[in-house]
Amino acid sequence: MLGRIVFFLCLPSVLAAQLCKPNAAEGFKVRLSIKTALGDNAYEWNRNQRFLFQAAIAFAMSHHLDLEFNVSNILVCDETPRVSFWFVVTSPDDPSRLVGKESVELAVRASRSRINNILLLNDATLEFIGVLPTLAAPVKPATPSWLIVFGVVIGIIGAGIVFLLVSTVVQKKRKENEVAEEEDDDEEAQMKRMAGNEGICNTSFSECDRNTQM
């Protein structure tokens, strides 16, 4: 009698040991790189952290399948110093039956970021071997930012070109007016202006050297 009680008490753990093993058909390998992710703030991987992991997976399964999963439904085995292990998920109704691999994968993918955050890790440091990560798409604003900068630069340059062209035209008009004014002057006024100079040197006659060569 006592033997049978002991047998039945040990059965779950034996079953658990048999259900969870490396390369289990319905299991996943998980690898954590805590020190890489957190550096000096890294936590020690111990029983309590494992419990947290199990709780997170239980949450993910419950959330996805809308069934009530317990921490005891998540079986972990083959832990290594690397901090990697295998886990399997048992069905809440029948602890001897495993939940299918696909359902577990879908559940994990759906709540991936939540699981990451619970353990303070990310997709690269909390690896579920075989589960493809859902990558966040790079943020794309409505107008590419380069078009905005391009528009600004072209606007400034365009304004510069218009300004320079207009100023050239204005300068030309001003010069034309001045020349017109000069022509309108009397000869007298012109003579007066010329009288101030020493006269214009006629280059076809002399070398325009002020001093006579000795």
Next chain:
Amino acid sequence: MRLKLKLPNPGLDDRIPSHGDLEKMEKDEAGDRPQWDNKAQYLLTCVGFCVGLGNVWRFPYLCQSHGGGAFMIPFLILLVLEGIPLLHLEFAIGQRLRKGSVGVWRSINPYLAGVGIASMLVSFLVGVYYNTIMAWIMWYLFNSFQDPLPWSQCPLNANRTGYVEECARSTTVDYFWYRETLNTSTAIDESGGLQWWMVLALIAAWTVLYVCCIRGIETTGKAVYITSTLPYLVLTIFLVRGLTLKGSTEGIKYLFTPDVNELMNPSTWLDAGAQVFYSFSLAFGGLISFSSYNSVHNNCELDAVLISIINGCTSVYSATVIYSIIGFRATQKYDECFGDNILKLMNTFNYPENNITQSNYDEILTHLNHTSPDVIQGLSLQNCDMQTFLSQGVEGTGLAFIVFTEAIIEMPISPLWSVLFFVMLFCLGLSTMFGSIEGVIAPLLELKLLPRSWPKEVISGLTCFISLALGLIFALRSGNYWLALFDNFAGSIPLLVIGFFEMISVVYIYGMDRFNKDLEFMIGHKPNIFWQATWRVISPLIMIFILIFYFVTQVTKELTYLVWDQEAESFPTLAERYYPQWVYAMIFILAGVPSLAIPIFALYKLIQRKFCKKDYSDSTVDTISAKIQMSDKMKF
């Protein structure tokens, strides 16, 4: 013993202004020739023209691949024997004859006008493709105003399970450059269509150039205050930043470690010579134009020496900066590579984290190799070699748009460094473009191809517009391959040919004696034995050597080009392809037409003279007064 070698050149005095005329022009400030506002503008413009993208992305590569610190020796020797004399020659002849490139050679001898025309054609072709590089730089600059930078991430594939295959197999920077910027096709014949974003970038580049060149040196003279000085500021900022990054000293050590054996290699000397020649932007005609706006008594000898020294020092300085950043990138990649290997080992053998580090990696690996060699084989661990990372693809556009951008995304506050870097490249390129445009517009005006009544603004606008239209070829999907073609053939052999003819024309057709007297008139003393020796003998010889070498290598080597092809075996390394047959015709046009313009124009002038018997230029007025020389040489 004086070399009295001089070809007969009748009528030279009638074509050029005499010393007396020059003095008068100086006093009257006559003529509608533009002038520099001050000496600083002139120096900055020349420095800007000479210091360009080549100093940043060609010289460091040559330095590193030809024996590091030892490369300085051929570089400096050839700088002194080839660069400075040629530069002084162009400055002096421009200042003396006060014309642009066509005018100068036409004055020396009407048959030589072809040299000026060749200069103009080369300036035009080089300007077209150089400004496309500016367009690429502007594209990267526009894209730098966001965090994270667009070349730091791969886009996701259709079902969001991973990255786009092309990006995953190569790197994010490669993908951004080849796919999102160029959208490159796999061969030069597959032209694809025009890429609208590239067309916009080209328009931006040409309009910026137009606004700076709109009134010739009046506007460029103001622009150079910024475009010529800003690069030095940015280089200094990068030097400070670079030296504080991990691994920068590795890069600098790699750059300057001398390998004296490289000095025995002739290609080292030839590459040094070519680099000096191209780096000084000689034979474009732009420098002659710029000097012609100087006052007659400007000390062009000092200018030439000063600008050569600045150019040389800038090359060395920017090489240091570039390689400090490259050292940083190489160290990052090395650490990454090591990290990957360590991770593989840790995962397979379940070592706790941080148990394997770079220091004990080797011993652990040997231990594991003993215990389980097959597993180690299966892991395919990479061989991480620092030297490989340091020597990766570090010249030309590959340096700026792939290697450097990769380094920038590893730095904190990446957008800032990206903006600074591309602004620096933009300024370097823009100031070189000023010289190019000057080398096109000044001859155009002198050839009187356009009506006189057209204002400067219209002429520069027309030049920019036509160059833009031709440059649209580089906005095609195969544009990058076209650019490489232009770069290799339009900007290499014709320049050497023109440079050689320039030397011969001045020394042997214009006459060394006359040139010496001119210099004595302009700067107050006759050029010393150094200039005589280099102008007469040494520099032309060097030019001939380099020309022959280049010609021989181009003709003998197989004409291949590198393509980005996903299907190729060597992907992501570029694959080599042969050019199609019709490209040979293009090469002939690019390299042959400018070079052949010299003899063809001489021939044309000869035929013109022979068939039009009326020689207007040779008529002299036969009067008594014409025979009396009113000069101060006659003593009564």
